[in-house]
Amino acid sequence: MPADPTPRPVLAVADLVVEIGGRAVVDGVSLEVKPGEVVALVGESGSGKSLTALSVIGLLPKAARAAGGRALLDGEDLLAKSEAELRAMRGRRLAMIFQEPIASLNPLVSVGDQVAESLIVHGEASPAEARRRAVEMLRRVGIPEPERRARQLPIELSGGMCQRVMIASALVSGPRLLIADEPTTALDVTIQAQILRLMKELRRERDTAVLVITHDMGVVADIADRVSVMYAGRIVETAPVFDLFERPSHPYTRLLLSTIPRLDGTRKADLRTVEGTVPDLAHWPAGCRFRTRCPIADAGCAAVPAMVAVGPEHTSACRRLDRLEEIG
């Protein structure tokens, strides 16, 4: 169910630039997430999708810095906040879940206390009340016997349960924005299905805005309302989810979708490929960064392509839209 298009976005990122050693690894990224909307940011390793998310929540690695643009949360620029201000907002107004739940949980603190922590730190509840709400949240995310589990340490829980604990602690304060960076990549498919179902329920019930970072087109097809595709530091296409899959309008998106083996595809047939490899930062070509692998690129693609509208809410950074059909 796409969100109502009129409300002001919870998150509005505009022209974001993230630099590492003076090089723009995220190069002018813009995207919006509205209340109750799930936006997927799709890309391969090195595309800059995780750095985009980390700069929004103020957790960029030391070597990287946000060098330009804005990231507005309900109108307030997160990039202009001090570390202390961001810490006060994290958990309460925006929260993030990561791929590796084990690495993000404190191994020495019971999972119940970890979920209760953000309520206590932000003075939202007394310790007793916070613990009660933590157990309730653990039940909500599908942890069986939450009273008993709340007293256990992360190591006593399976990976799927730890992921649910992390989701519980991200959601217990009812944040406006949830950023999920490959939230199910490390999980088995049956656990992934549980987590995706849970995320869909929560955004429906609480109107949470969700930005999900993933490389998995199946996950995108399952939960996203809108999708932005990143390649080599830039967004190359943004579209409502059905349009993206039915009318992919950038050569990279088109090829990416056609390389995936499908459950209804012809078995044993050669799969479509994208030639070459994802270029590393030092070898990003000038102009369109996909042009070295693009079957329809020509000399004109050496100029940076503008984002052009190809449909309602659907934009593509390709100047050879006329030849898109040749890709098939």
Place this chain on the structure above:
Amino acid sequence: MSEPLLKVEGLRVHFPVRGGLLGGEIAVVKAVDGFDLEIGVGETVALVGESGCGKSTAGNAILGLTRASAGKIFFEGVDLLGLPPAERARRRREMQVIFQDPVSALNPKLSIATSIGEPLAIAGIASAERRARVGDLLDIVGLGAAQGGRHPNELSGGQRQRVVIARALATSPKLIVCDEPVSALDVSIRSQILNLLMRLQREFGFSYLFISHDLSVVRHIADRVAVMYLGTIVEDGPAERVFADPRHPYTQALIAAIPLPDPRAQRSRPDVPLDGELPSPLDPPKGCPFVTRCRLAEDRCRVRRPELTATGAGTRVACFLRAPSRGTVP
């Protein structure tokens, strides 16, 4: 059917858990617990299941990287476990392995030509012949003989996986165990490597044991598929049949859980929720291993373990009840 290349019967891999004051055996993890598998010449058999189901342990036991506790592993009709160690090692040279992570599989200090030539050196091939063979192998996997002097850190993930594949091919194996061979690769690179694996098999006629949790890849590449749960096979058969009409409740839930890369199809599929957790292999359920999570379970499932039984559609299912057909995927 002619004699299978590999035939595994009643394989068990049990790990003792030691503890207590005297460090004695206090429990046994039954990682693989009664496992039968056949792979024909030139055939690709996939082993699927979730983490902890024992699929990698079974693969390692076949390769001799993990000790089998019981069972028989016939390779071209000869039980490897009954052979003297030197003879067993010689036979096992005809099996090779490709692991998930091409970074840790290659020695960063060696040129890729040296890495690829290593199994040939061990087999006592003279250096001139070795050099020629390594050049051929580099060409075969699409890297080119001229690349031999490069080191792993100069290569992308996909190129490294090509090196690992070239090394696996060096001794002209009859069986290659692929353990999650594309899981660590970028999406745009996966199809290149899958195409390469399929092409090499067509050219050289070897067999694959393809271990993967990615069922879309498995459906594409495998001739037959075996679904593992808690150390045993719960369903097997031709890949096409198993995917089109899975009959074990676990296989049904597993296939239904893969999100289809098509939003309309994905959002109109019926939910087949699989709740609960994989039981600990330290304390597996009595009776059917899946009984604690099965929506169909009856009393007898809690008492007796169902055997793999033919369904009449060319597949075999270890289930007393055989879930009703859910029709064709998706």
